[in-house]
Amino acid sequence: MATHKVMVKVLSILFLFFGLQLAVASENTSSKVLSEKVNVLRSQYGMAHIEATSLYGLAYGNAYAQAQDHICILADGYLRNRGQRAEYLGPDRLLNDNAHVISDFGYRILDVYGRTQRHYSELSDDTQALAEGFAAGYNRFLAEVNLGHEKLGKECLGASWVMPIDAVDVVAGILSLGIQSSSGRFVPAFVQAHPGEQDEWRPYLVKNMVRNSWEMNLVQTDFSIPEHQQGSNGWALGKEKTKNSRGIVMANPHFPFNGNFRFWANQATVTDRINAMGASIIGFPGPINIGFNDSLAWTHTFSAAKHAVFYRLSLKPNDKLSYELDGQWQTIESRDIDIQVKIGNGTQTLRKTVFYTDIGIVIEDSKRFPWDDQFVYVLKDANLDSFDSIDHWLAMNEADDLAEFKQTFQDLDGMMFNNTLMADKDGNTFYIDDSNVPLLSSKAITFLKTDPISANTFARSGLIVLPAKERSFIFNAEVEFEHAPQLERNDYVQNSNDSYWLTNALEPLVEHSPLYGKFAVMQSMRTRLSLDMLSNRAGQDGKFTIAEVEHALLDNSTFFSRFKSDLQTACILFACQVAGNVDAACRAVTLWDGMFNLDSKAAHLINELVYMIDLEADFNVKFDSKDPINTPRDLVKNSDILKRLAVAAELVTSAGFALDAKWGDVQYLQKDTRRIRWPGATHHVGGFNIYAASNHMDMTSFSPSVRAGVNNPLTKAPTWSGLNQDGIPVHFGSSWMMVVGFESTGPKARGLLSFSQSTLAGSKHFTDQSLQYSQMQQLIDLPYRREDLAKQLKSKITLKIEKD
Secondary structure (H helix, E strand, O other): OOEEEEOOOOOOOHHHHHHHHHHHHHHHOOOOEEEEEEEEOOHHHHHHHEOOOHHHHHHHHHHHHHEEEEEEEHHHHHHHOOOOOHHHHHOOOOHHHHHHHHHHHHHHHHHHHHHHHHHHOOOHHHHHHHHHHHHHHHHHHHHHHOOOOOOOOOOOOOOOOOOOOOOHHHHHHHHHHHOOOOHHHHOOOOOHHOOOOOOOOOOOOEOOOOOEOOOOOOOOOOOOOOOOOOOEEEEEEEEOOOOOOOOOEEEEEEEEEEOOOOOEEEEEEEEOOOOEEEEEEEEEEEOOEEOOOEEEEEEEEEEEOOOEEEEEEEEEEEEEEEEEOOOOOEEEEEEEEEEEEOOOEEEEEEEEEEOOOOEEEEEEEEOOEEOOOOOOEEEEEOOOOOOOOOHHHHHHOOOOOHHHHHHHHOOOOOOOOOEEEEEEOOOOOOHHHHHHHOOOOOHHHHHHHHHHHHHHHHHHOOEEEEOOOOOOOOOOOOOOOOHOOOEEEEEEEEOOOHHHHOOOOOOOOOEEEEOOOOOOOOOOHHHHHHHHHHHHHOOEEEEHHHHHHHHOOOOOEEHHHHHHHHHHHHHHHHHHHHOHHHHHHHHHHHOOOEEOOOOEEOOHHHHHHHOOOOOOOEEEEOOOOOOOOOOOOOOOHHHHHHHHHHHHHHHHOOOOOOOOHHHHOOOOEEEOEEEOOOOOOOOOEEOOOOOEEOOOOOOOOOOOOOOOOOOEEOOOEEEEOOEEOOOOOOOOEOOOEEEEEEEOEEEEEEEEEOOOOOOOOOOOOOOOOHHHHHHHHOEEEEEOOOOHHHHOOOOOEHHHHEEO
């Protein structure tokens, strides 16, 4: 046990400056205390348990413990949100890519830190207490680093950009994560917006009153619908579906293995107020994001809903800075934004003019959203001024029953991009998509459905593009609680990233706003597997135990295995008509056990084949909304399918793997210098416990480069699976895995953080849970009760908070 005395003497000018800021903030927050001792306990696998007597203390200890495990990720995120990467890291991530310049201007245009600062005084006392406590705990950790009591990770060791933060940084970090599926996707298009037709969009150096354009190239923004490589599965089982007639929740978020969206396992305890356990995204200040308390458990999945609208402004003839709204000409405003760029041993100022309107921020992309003589486009994001998240999760942590849990959604709008599923000790279940969805008028929705261009764009890319000549098309609020898709049941609610429609296959929900996702359409094979398991993976009585839910969670079967016999029939009938190595590929297909376990043979071959199968056109029985689990089915049996099998075989062999190689020799997790064989399927094959190679959601400046996959001869592009000569590296997938049930004595919970608790390569908790997953394929008991924690306790630190 180690007890550290709080630092009163400041260690640097930066600590003095930020310390004064925090002291000023504390004078106006009645929920803070003058003196408090916070315990940071660690159980097996380094899971953190924070014990405090106030919200401020909870966040203080939480930040200190998070920084022990993830200081570099946290520090890099605060640098990004303030738009200061180029100032400390230079303009480029890779040679001449200007990645840091684009990022800094993008976040300054979105004004993530600035808009948080302007709204801060309006935030609740609870949110301010948590934010200020987290900032103080984070800064305390940095002070301990300076004293040699703690250490930084290798990614930020000795870096000048690891510096104290304030409470605004904390809240801005949550806001930043909330916009990554909307505004955050389009940063290059914000940076490139300009009415000029040449290179006027480029920033310029501000030096000695001379304007010198900064050399950088256009970056094409990807407006396509992102491939489903990450997402989540969630089950909430009720009294009619469980053995003991109490609730069970299964949480299976598919999230990045690194970066600011990484989960961190912890327990949050505030005397006489909170006792919750589970996991939260790095940087979240105290409350649990996915977890449980004495009375209920909850989880989230990524919603299919849309949170932003592109508006097309009609320009005044011969005036690119005036647009029409309700018959009146309005002005497109502009302002200059400066960033600092590290050049050599010093820094220089880069300046750029940015454009905005009362409707939204101007965006430009030469292919999709050009700024020409007729039109310009702006983006309006429902999440860009959403500051309810901390309060909302806190309220969920505190809820004692279904009624209180539902009330959090009536009072708050903090679930920015999430579906929510819960079950309680009495066997009630609840689902809601209360993510922030723009409330469009009926006129706007009719236009979206019937206008040929808007309807086609929405169908192909998921982007909502509407005209803005009339205010009636412009949303000014989000859909209210009572109109959000929701369902209460006593058997189950589930979601695997398709829309709300089949939350329960026995009671499909009615159609809601098209912004909530597609209605009565073909479901992914992952959703179909989820619904099938709910019907067929329980015991003989059709009711689940906690153990049976855990087995389903870690099950590595696939929905595509149902079509293996169709593929074998095609081999028998048509192999003689196909050139290439199709005979060997067909023999390998017979070896596949339908699973993606470590020892499953030819799973990599199946994986490559399914990426080339059209899940609608290549089946004889087409989708039927009256039989959504079993359709489409009956894979076509022809030579064309075998030609694609031959291409899949070519991909596998060109990567250097035998056609009958074991899956564990192909898919792997790289932990520093250690390669760990990794079980689990992929989304495309209809797996449940899924993984993927892409790391596009890792926004850190030190995110690892992913080696490109081998080229597919059909598409002339790297294979989407990421298969290369090393295999398939895992960067996404099942992250915080949790199963919680309720007994007469309270909650019984098991869980695992697949990528382990710490990102410090020297930590004993850098790899331990990853090995548990790879080698044992089972969860561990979560020590929620004090007596259980005492049995697992590995360390304890007491942090003393003292203020004048």
